[in-house]
Amino acid sequence: MATVIGFEGSANKLGIGIIRDGVVLSNVRHTYITPPGQGFQPKDTAKHHRDHILPVLKQALKDAGISPAQIDCVCYTKGPGMGAPLVTVAVVARTVSQLWCKPLLGVNHCIGHIEMGRLITGAVNPTVLYVSGGNTQVIAYSRKRYRIFGETIDIAVGNCLDRFARVLKLSNDPSPGYNIEQLAKKGEKYIELPYTVKGMDVSFSGLLSYIESVAKQKLEKGECSQADLCYSLQETVFAMLVETTERAMAHCGSDEVLIVGGVGCNERLQEMMGEMVSERGGRVYAIDERYCIDNGAMIAQAGAEMYSSLNKSGGWGTSDCVGISGSWCTQRYRTDEVEVTWRH
Amino acid sequence: MHTCALSLPFPSSKEAQIACNSLSVDPEPRRDVSKSLSVESNVLSIHFSASEARLLRVAVGSFMEHLILVVETLREFGPPLQQEEDD
Secondary structure (H helix, E strand, C coil): CCCCEEECCCCCCCEEEEEEEEEEEEEEEEEEECCCCCCCCCCHHHHHHHHHHHHHHHHHHHHCCHHHHHCCEEEEEEEECCCHHHHHCCCCHHHHHCCCCCCCEEHHHHHHHHHHHHHHHHHCCCCEEEECCCCCEEEEEEEEEEEHHHHHHCCHHHHHHHHHHHEEEEECCHHHHHHHHHHHHHHHHHCCCCEEEEEEECCCHHHHHHHHHHHHHHHHCCCHHHHHHHHHHHHHHHHHHHHHHHHHHHHHCCCCEEEEEHHHHCHHHHHEEEEEHHCCEEEEECCCCCHCCCCCHHHHHHHHHHHHHHHHCCCCCCCCCCCCCCCCCCCCHHHHHHCCCCCC | CCCEEEECCCHHHHHHHHHHHHHCCCCCCCEEEEEEEEECCCCEEEEEEEEEHHHHHHHHHHHHHHHHHHHHHHHHHHHCCCCCCCC
Protein backbone atom coordinates (compact mmCIF):
# COMPACT_ATOMS: atom_id res chain seq x y z
CA MET A 1 0.00 0.00 0.00
CA ALA A 2 1.48 3.32 -1.03
CA THR A 3 0.39 6.78 0.02
CA VAL A 4 1.67 9.52 -2.26
CA ILE A 5 1.41 13.31 -2.04
CA GLY A 6 1.53 15.41 -5.22
CA PHE A 7 2.42 19.09 -5.57
CA GLU A 8 1.29 20.96 -8.70
CA GLY A 9 1.92 24.59 -9.60
CA SER A 10 3.02 24.79 -13.23
CA ALA A 11 0.50 27.52 -14.13
CA ASN A 12 -2.05 29.60 -12.21
CA LYS A 13 -3.50 26.67 -10.25
CA LEU A 14 -1.77 25.61 -7.04
CA GLY A 15 -2.81 22.11 -6.03
CA ILE A 16 -1.79 19.51 -3.46
CA GLY A 17 -3.43 16.09 -3.39
CA ILE A 18 -2.92 12.78 -1.63
CA ILE A 19 -3.65 9.39 -3.19
CA ARG A 20 -3.55 5.94 -1.59
CA ASP A 21 -3.75 3.02 -4.03
CA GLY A 22 -5.93 4.82 -6.55
CA VAL A 23 -8.19 6.40 -3.92
CA VAL A 24 -8.12 10.20 -3.72
CA LEU A 25 -7.80 11.06 -0.02
CA SER A 26 -7.59 14.80 -0.60
CA ASN A 27 -7.22 17.24 -3.47
CA VAL A 28 -6.95 20.89 -2.48
CA ARG A 29 -6.63 23.63 -5.07
CA HIS A 30 -6.19 27.39 -4.94
CA THR A 31 -6.42 29.33 -8.20
CA TYR A 32 -4.76 32.64 -8.97
CA ILE A 33 -7.51 34.70 -10.60
CA THR A 34 -6.50 37.88 -12.39
CA PRO A 35 -8.82 40.83 -13.15
CA PRO A 36 -10.85 40.73 -16.41
CA GLY A 37 -8.72 41.55 -19.44
CA GLN A 38 -5.50 40.36 -17.80
CA GLY A 39 -3.51 37.16 -18.05
CA PHE A 40 -1.28 35.72 -15.32
CA GLN A 41 2.40 36.64 -15.30
CA PRO A 42 5.07 34.23 -13.99
CA LYS A 43 6.29 36.53 -11.19
CA ASP A 44 2.81 37.24 -9.79
CA THR A 45 1.81 33.60 -10.15
CA ALA A 46 4.90 32.52 -8.20
CA LYS A 47 3.97 34.99 -5.45
CA HIS A 48 0.44 33.56 -5.34
CA HIS A 49 1.87 30.06 -4.91
CA ARG A 50 4.31 31.22 -2.18
CA ASP A 51 1.48 32.93 -0.31
CA HIS A 52 -0.85 29.92 -0.36
CA ILE A 53 1.22 26.76 -0.51
CA LEU A 54 1.63 26.13 3.22
CA PRO A 55 -2.10 26.55 4.08
CA VAL A 56 -2.99 24.36 1.06
CA LEU A 57 -0.54 21.69 2.24
CA LYS A 58 -2.00 21.75 5.77
CA GLN A 59 -5.51 21.43 4.36
CA ALA A 60 -4.51 18.52 2.11
CA LEU A 61 -3.09 16.61 5.09
CA LYS A 62 -6.14 17.48 7.21
CA ASP A 63 -8.67 16.42 4.53
CA ALA A 64 -6.83 13.15 4.05
CA GLY A 65 -6.71 12.61 7.81
CA ILE A 66 -3.13 11.41 7.72
CA SER A 67 0.15 12.48 9.28
CA PRO A 68 3.34 13.08 7.29
CA ALA A 69 4.82 9.88 8.69
CA GLN A 70 2.16 7.87 6.80
CA ILE A 71 3.27 9.24 3.43
CA ASP A 72 5.51 7.01 1.31
CA CYS A 73 6.59 9.36 -1.46
CA VAL A 74 6.57 13.09 -2.26
CA CYS A 75 5.96 14.07 -5.91
CA TYR A 76 6.05 17.45 -7.61
CA THR A 77 5.63 18.77 -11.15
CA LYS A 78 9.00 18.87 -12.86
CA GLY A 79 7.58 20.51 -15.98
CA PRO A 80 6.44 21.66 -18.45
CA GLY A 81 5.18 25.00 -17.23
CA MET A 82 6.18 28.47 -16.11
CA GLY A 83 9.66 28.52 -14.52
CA ALA A 84 9.11 30.64 -11.42
CA PRO A 85 5.86 28.97 -10.27
CA LEU A 86 7.35 25.49 -10.87
CA VAL A 87 10.43 26.24 -8.76
CA THR A 88 8.37 27.78 -5.95
CA VAL A 89 6.38 24.57 -5.54
CA ALA A 90 9.45 22.34 -6.00
CA VAL A 91 11.28 24.17 -3.17
CA VAL A 92 8.53 23.22 -0.71
CA ALA A 93 8.31 19.64 -2.01
CA ARG A 94 12.09 19.23 -1.59
CA THR A 95 11.96 20.63 1.94
CA VAL A 96 9.11 18.41 3.19
CA SER A 97 10.59 15.32 1.53
CA GLN A 98 13.73 15.88 3.61
CA LEU A 99 11.82 16.79 6.79
CA TRP A 100 9.73 13.63 6.49
CA CYS A 101 12.58 11.42 5.17
CA LYS A 102 10.59 10.39 2.08
CA PRO A 103 11.76 9.84 -1.49
CA LEU A 104 11.16 12.71 -3.92
CA LEU A 105 9.99 12.16 -7.52
CA GLY A 106 9.65 14.67 -10.36
CA VAL A 107 6.55 14.11 -12.50
CA ASN A 108 5.78 15.22 -16.05
CA HIS A 109 2.65 17.36 -15.89
CA CYS A 110 1.13 15.89 -19.09
CA ILE A 111 1.64 12.34 -17.82
CA GLY A 112 -0.14 13.43 -14.62
CA HIS A 113 -3.22 14.41 -16.64
CA ILE A 114 -3.22 11.13 -18.60
CA GLU A 115 -2.79 8.88 -15.56
CA MET A 116 -5.44 10.74 -13.58
CA GLY A 117 -7.84 10.44 -16.53
CA ARG A 118 -7.19 6.71 -16.76
CA LEU A 119 -7.68 6.27 -13.02
CA ILE A 120 -10.95 8.21 -12.81
CA THR A 121 -12.58 6.83 -15.97
CA GLY A 122 -11.17 3.33 -16.04
CA ALA A 123 -10.24 3.76 -19.72
CA VAL A 124 -7.61 1.14 -20.45
CA ASN A 125 -5.88 2.21 -23.64
CA PRO A 126 -7.56 5.32 -24.99
CA THR A 127 -6.53 7.83 -27.61
CA VAL A 128 -5.95 10.90 -25.44
CA LEU A 129 -6.88 14.46 -26.30
CA TYR A 130 -4.97 16.72 -23.91
CA VAL A 131 -6.29 20.27 -24.10
CA SER A 132 -5.40 23.06 -21.70
CA GLY A 133 -4.14 26.63 -21.51
CA GLY A 134 -0.57 25.53 -22.19
CA ASN A 135 -0.89 22.32 -24.19
CA THR A 136 -2.85 20.83 -27.08
CA GLN A 137 -1.87 17.27 -28.00
CA VAL A 138 -3.41 14.12 -29.43
CA ILE A 139 -1.64 11.22 -27.74
CA ALA A 140 -1.66 7.45 -27.93
CA TYR A 141 0.36 4.90 -26.00
CA SER A 142 2.76 2.61 -27.79
CA ARG A 143 5.78 0.69 -26.55
CA LYS A 144 6.57 2.44 -23.26
CA ARG A 145 5.84 5.98 -24.44
CA TYR A 146 2.86 8.27 -24.70
CA ARG A 147 3.40 9.26 -28.32
CA ILE A 148 2.25 12.59 -29.68
CA PHE A 149 0.27 12.03 -32.89
CA GLY A 150 -0.67 15.65 -33.37
CA GLU A 151 -0.29 18.91 -31.53
CA THR A 152 -0.61 22.64 -31.87
CA ILE A 153 2.09 24.30 -33.91
CA ASP A 154 1.66 27.63 -32.12
CA ILE A 155 -0.59 28.43 -29.13
CA ALA A 156 -2.67 26.03 -27.05
CA VAL A 157 -6.44 25.90 -27.56
CA GLY A 158 -7.02 27.07 -23.99
CA ASN A 159 -4.69 29.99 -24.56
CA CYS A 160 -6.73 30.95 -27.63
CA LEU A 161 -9.98 30.83 -25.61
CA ASP A 162 -8.45 32.67 -22.62
CA ARG A 163 -7.07 35.44 -24.78
CA PHE A 164 -10.35 35.90 -26.57
CA ALA A 165 -12.08 36.11 -23.17
CA ARG A 166 -9.67 38.95 -22.37
CA VAL A 167 -10.70 40.78 -25.55
CA LEU A 168 -14.33 40.58 -24.42
CA LYS A 169 -13.27 41.50 -20.85
CA LEU A 170 -14.99 38.37 -19.51
CA SER A 171 -14.33 37.41 -15.90
CA ASN A 172 -11.46 35.02 -15.15
CA ASP A 173 -13.51 33.57 -12.28
CA PRO A 174 -13.75 30.59 -12.11
CA SER A 175 -11.92 30.50 -15.44
CA PRO A 176 -12.13 32.42 -18.71
CA GLY A 177 -12.95 29.24 -20.64
CA TYR A 178 -15.93 28.49 -18.41
CA ASN A 179 -17.36 31.96 -19.04
CA ILE A 180 -16.87 31.59 -22.80
CA GLU A 181 -18.71 28.26 -22.63
CA GLN A 182 -21.66 29.81 -20.77
CA LEU A 183 -21.89 32.74 -23.18
CA ALA A 184 -21.58 30.42 -26.20
CA LYS A 185 -24.78 28.65 -25.15
CA LYS A 186 -26.66 31.86 -26.03
CA GLY A 187 -24.99 32.20 -29.45
CA GLU A 188 -27.32 32.01 -32.46
CA LYS A 189 -25.30 33.10 -35.46
CA TYR A 190 -22.28 31.22 -36.77
CA ILE A 191 -19.50 33.47 -38.01
CA GLU A 192 -17.07 31.73 -40.30
CA LEU A 193 -13.53 31.63 -38.88
CA PRO A 194 -10.24 30.28 -40.27
CA TYR A 195 -10.09 26.51 -39.79
CA THR A 196 -6.46 25.42 -39.61
CA VAL A 197 -5.64 21.73 -39.54
CA LYS A 198 -2.29 20.77 -41.02
CA GLY A 199 -2.06 17.01 -41.25
CA MET A 200 -2.27 15.86 -37.65
CA ASP A 201 -1.43 19.29 -36.27
CA VAL A 202 -3.60 22.29 -35.49
CA SER A 203 -2.95 26.02 -35.35
CA PHE A 204 -4.87 28.65 -33.39
CA SER A 205 -2.86 31.86 -33.55
CA GLY A 206 -4.12 33.00 -36.96
CA LEU A 207 -7.67 32.22 -35.93
CA LEU A 208 -7.20 34.27 -32.74
CA SER A 209 -5.81 37.30 -34.63
CA TYR A 210 -8.70 37.08 -37.07
CA ILE A 211 -11.45 36.86 -34.46
CA GLU A 212 -9.83 39.63 -32.41
CA SER A 213 -10.05 42.05 -35.32
CA VAL A 214 -13.47 40.86 -36.54
CA ALA A 215 -14.91 41.04 -33.02
CA LYS A 216 -14.14 44.72 -32.66
CA GLN A 217 -15.67 45.68 -36.03
CA LYS A 218 -18.75 43.48 -35.83
CA LEU A 219 -19.56 44.35 -32.23
CA GLU A 220 -19.26 48.08 -32.94
CA LYS A 221 -21.57 47.80 -35.94
CA GLY A 222 -23.95 45.57 -33.99
CA GLU A 223 -23.65 42.79 -36.59
CA CYS A 224 -23.27 40.09 -33.96
CA SER A 225 -23.25 39.57 -30.21
CA GLN A 226 -20.46 38.48 -27.90
CA ALA A 227 -22.36 35.21 -27.53
CA ASP A 228 -22.29 34.61 -31.31
CA LEU A 229 -18.52 35.10 -31.31
CA CYS A 230 -17.97 32.71 -28.39
CA TYR A 231 -20.23 30.13 -30.02
CA SER A 232 -18.44 30.40 -33.39
CA LEU A 233 -15.01 30.24 -31.75
CA GLN A 234 -15.87 27.10 -29.78
CA GLU A 235 -17.50 25.35 -32.73
CA THR A 236 -14.47 26.03 -34.93
CA VAL A 237 -11.66 25.11 -32.56
CA PHE A 238 -13.44 22.04 -31.21
CA ALA A 239 -14.17 20.80 -34.75
CA MET A 240 -10.43 21.01 -35.46
CA LEU A 241 -9.67 18.96 -32.33
CA VAL A 242 -12.34 16.36 -33.09
CA GLU A 243 -11.03 15.97 -36.65
CA THR A 244 -7.43 15.30 -35.58
CA THR A 245 -8.53 13.00 -32.76
CA GLU A 246 -10.61 10.96 -35.22
CA ARG A 247 -7.62 10.59 -37.51
CA ALA A 248 -5.45 9.41 -34.60
CA MET A 249 -8.12 6.83 -33.66
CA ALA A 250 -8.13 5.53 -37.22
CA HIS A 251 -4.32 5.27 -37.17
CA CYS A 252 -4.28 3.33 -33.92
CA GLY A 253 -7.43 1.28 -34.48
CA SER A 254 -8.69 2.57 -31.14
CA ASP A 255 -12.32 3.15 -30.20
CA GLU A 256 -11.88 4.96 -26.89
CA VAL A 257 -11.15 8.65 -26.44
CA LEU A 258 -10.08 10.19 -23.16
CA ILE A 259 -10.25 13.98 -22.84
CA VAL A 260 -7.98 15.56 -20.22
CA GLY A 261 -6.71 19.04 -19.38
CA GLY A 262 -8.57 22.18 -18.33
CA VAL A 263 -10.43 22.61 -21.64
CA GLY A 264 -11.57 18.98 -21.28
CA CYS A 265 -14.30 19.97 -18.83
CA ASN A 266 -16.02 21.98 -21.60
CA GLU A 267 -19.28 20.14 -22.14
CA ARG A 268 -19.63 21.27 -25.75
CA LEU A 269 -16.27 19.71 -26.58
CA GLN A 270 -17.34 16.51 -24.83
CA GLU A 271 -20.61 16.52 -26.80
CA MET A 272 -18.92 17.06 -30.19
CA MET A 273 -16.36 14.37 -29.43
CA GLY A 274 -19.17 12.06 -28.33
CA GLU A 275 -20.96 12.44 -31.67
CA MET A 276 -17.84 11.56 -33.63
CA VAL A 277 -16.94 8.62 -31.41
CA SER A 278 -20.45 7.14 -31.37
CA GLU A 279 -20.47 7.16 -35.18
CA ARG A 280 -17.37 4.98 -34.93
CA GLY A 281 -19.04 2.76 -32.35
CA GLY A 282 -16.69 3.86 -29.60
CA ARG A 283 -16.82 5.65 -26.30
CA VAL A 284 -15.68 8.98 -24.86
CA TYR A 285 -14.27 9.19 -21.37
CA ALA A 286 -14.43 12.66 -19.90
CA ILE A 287 -13.87 13.89 -16.38
CA ASP A 288 -15.19 16.82 -14.38
CA GLU A 289 -13.39 19.98 -13.32
CA ARG A 290 -12.00 18.48 -10.08
CA TYR A 291 -9.62 16.25 -12.00
CA CYS A 292 -9.59 17.84 -15.48
CA ILE A 293 -8.22 21.17 -14.34
CA ASP A 294 -4.68 21.07 -12.94
CA ASN A 295 -4.62 19.50 -9.49
CA GLY A 296 -2.30 17.86 -7.00
CA ALA A 297 -3.90 14.41 -7.04
CA MET A 298 -2.95 13.87 -10.70
CA ILE A 299 0.72 14.43 -9.84
CA ALA A 300 0.33 12.02 -6.92
CA GLN A 301 -1.28 9.41 -9.19
CA ALA A 302 1.40 9.54 -11.91
CA GLY A 303 3.99 9.64 -9.11
CA ALA A 304 2.42 6.56 -7.49
CA GLU A 305 2.80 4.64 -10.78
CA MET A 306 6.46 5.71 -10.99
CA TYR A 307 7.01 4.87 -7.32
CA SER A 308 5.67 1.33 -7.60
CA SER A 309 7.53 0.61 -10.83
CA LEU A 310 10.79 1.89 -9.26
CA ASN A 311 10.18 -0.40 -6.29
CA LYS A 312 9.59 -3.36 -8.62
CA SER A 313 12.59 -2.70 -10.85
CA GLY A 314 14.93 -1.48 -8.11
CA GLY A 315 15.70 1.48 -10.37
CA TRP A 316 15.94 4.07 -7.60
CA GLY A 317 19.66 4.51 -8.11
CA THR A 318 19.54 5.05 -11.87
CA SER A 319 16.42 7.15 -12.57
CA ASP A 320 17.17 10.81 -13.22
CA CYS A 321 13.93 12.06 -11.64
CA VAL A 322 14.81 10.84 -8.17
CA GLY A 323 16.07 12.62 -5.08
CA ILE A 324 17.00 16.18 -4.22
CA SER A 325 19.90 16.51 -6.65
CA GLY A 326 17.65 15.39 -9.54
CA SER A 327 14.79 17.64 -8.48
CA TRP A 328 15.34 20.51 -10.89
CA CYS A 329 12.49 21.92 -12.92
CA THR A 330 12.24 22.36 -16.65
CA GLN A 331 9.90 24.63 -18.60
CA ARG A 332 10.05 22.30 -21.60
CA TYR A 333 9.36 18.62 -20.96
CA ARG A 334 7.63 16.73 -23.72
CA THR A 335 5.11 14.00 -23.00
CA ASP A 336 7.10 11.49 -25.06
CA GLU A 337 10.35 12.10 -23.14
CA VAL A 338 9.08 9.96 -20.24
CA GLU A 339 9.60 6.22 -20.33
CA VAL A 340 6.29 4.74 -19.18
CA THR A 341 7.79 1.94 -17.09
CA TRP A 342 4.48 1.06 -15.44
CA ARG A 343 2.62 -0.07 -18.61
CA HIS A 344 3.14 -3.01 -20.94
CA MET B 1 32.75 41.61 -10.38
CA HIS B 2 30.08 42.21 -7.73
CA THR B 3 29.63 39.83 -4.82
CA CYS B 4 27.30 39.26 -1.90
CA ALA B 5 27.82 36.93 1.05
CA LEU B 6 25.13 35.87 3.49
CA SER B 7 25.27 33.62 6.54
CA LEU B 8 22.14 32.38 8.23
CA PRO B 9 21.90 30.42 11.47
CA PHE B 10 19.27 27.65 11.70
CA PRO B 11 17.95 25.90 14.84
CA SER B 12 20.03 22.81 14.01
CA SER B 13 22.64 21.64 11.53
CA LYS B 14 20.10 19.20 10.09
CA GLU B 15 17.76 22.07 9.19
CA ALA B 16 20.61 24.12 7.75
CA GLN B 17 21.51 21.14 5.54
CA ILE B 18 17.88 20.70 4.43
CA ALA B 19 17.68 24.37 3.41
CA CYS B 20 21.02 24.10 1.60
CA ASN B 21 19.82 21.05 -0.35
CA SER B 22 16.45 22.61 -1.22
CA LEU B 23 18.02 25.83 -2.46
CA SER B 24 21.11 24.49 -4.28
CA VAL B 25 19.28 22.58 -7.02
CA ASP B 26 18.10 25.32 -9.36
CA PRO B 27 20.78 26.82 -11.57
CA GLU B 28 20.85 30.61 -11.86
CA PRO B 29 18.90 31.57 -14.98
CA ARG B 30 21.82 33.70 -16.20
CA ARG B 31 25.28 32.39 -16.84
CA ASP B 32 26.97 35.59 -15.65
CA VAL B 33 25.55 35.08 -12.15
CA SER B 34 26.83 32.34 -9.88
CA LYS B 35 25.83 31.21 -6.42
CA SER B 36 27.35 28.70 -4.05
CA LEU B 37 25.90 27.35 -0.83
CA SER B 38 27.63 25.60 2.04
CA VAL B 39 26.82 24.51 5.58
CA GLU B 40 29.04 24.64 8.61
CA SER B 41 27.43 23.32 11.80
CA ASN B 42 24.05 25.13 11.94
CA VAL B 43 24.98 28.03 9.64
CA LEU B 44 24.07 28.22 5.96
CA SER B 45 26.47 30.39 3.94
CA ILE B 46 25.60 31.69 0.50
CA HIS B 47 27.97 33.43 -1.85
CA PHE B 48 26.81 35.25 -4.97
CA SER B 49 28.87 36.81 -7.71
CA ALA B 50 27.69 38.64 -10.81
CA SER B 51 29.11 40.78 -13.58
CA GLU B 52 26.68 43.63 -12.89
CA ALA B 53 25.20 44.98 -9.66
CA ARG B 54 21.73 44.88 -11.24
CA LEU B 55 21.99 41.14 -11.91
CA LEU B 56 23.30 40.53 -8.41
CA ARG B 57 20.33 42.36 -6.89
CA VAL B 58 17.83 40.31 -8.90
CA ALA B 59 19.53 37.02 -8.02
CA VAL B 60 19.74 37.79 -4.29
CA GLY B 61 16.15 39.09 -4.23
CA SER B 62 14.79 35.96 -5.88
CA PHE B 63 16.91 33.72 -3.62
CA MET B 64 15.57 35.46 -0.50
CA GLU B 65 11.99 34.72 -1.56
CA HIS B 66 12.77 31.02 -1.82
CA LEU B 67 14.78 31.09 1.41
CA ILE B 68 11.87 32.63 3.33
CA LEU B 69 9.57 29.94 1.93
CA VAL B 70 11.96 27.20 3.09
CA VAL B 71 12.25 28.76 6.55
CA GLU B 72 8.46 28.97 6.85
CA THR B 73 8.10 25.36 5.67
CA LEU B 74 10.64 24.23 8.29
CA ARG B 75 8.76 26.18 10.95
CA GLU B 76 5.32 24.83 9.98
CA PHE B 77 6.29 21.23 9.22
CA GLY B 78 9.49 20.73 11.21
CA PRO B 79 11.36 19.61 13.14
CA PRO B 80 12.76 16.82 10.93
CA LEU B 81 11.26 13.38 11.56
CA GLN B 82 13.63 10.63 12.52
CA GLN B 83 14.17 8.05 9.82
CA GLU B 84 12.11 5.10 11.04
CA GLU B 85 12.55 2.57 8.30
CA ASP B 86 15.64 0.52 7.72
CA ASP B 87 16.45 1.94 4.27
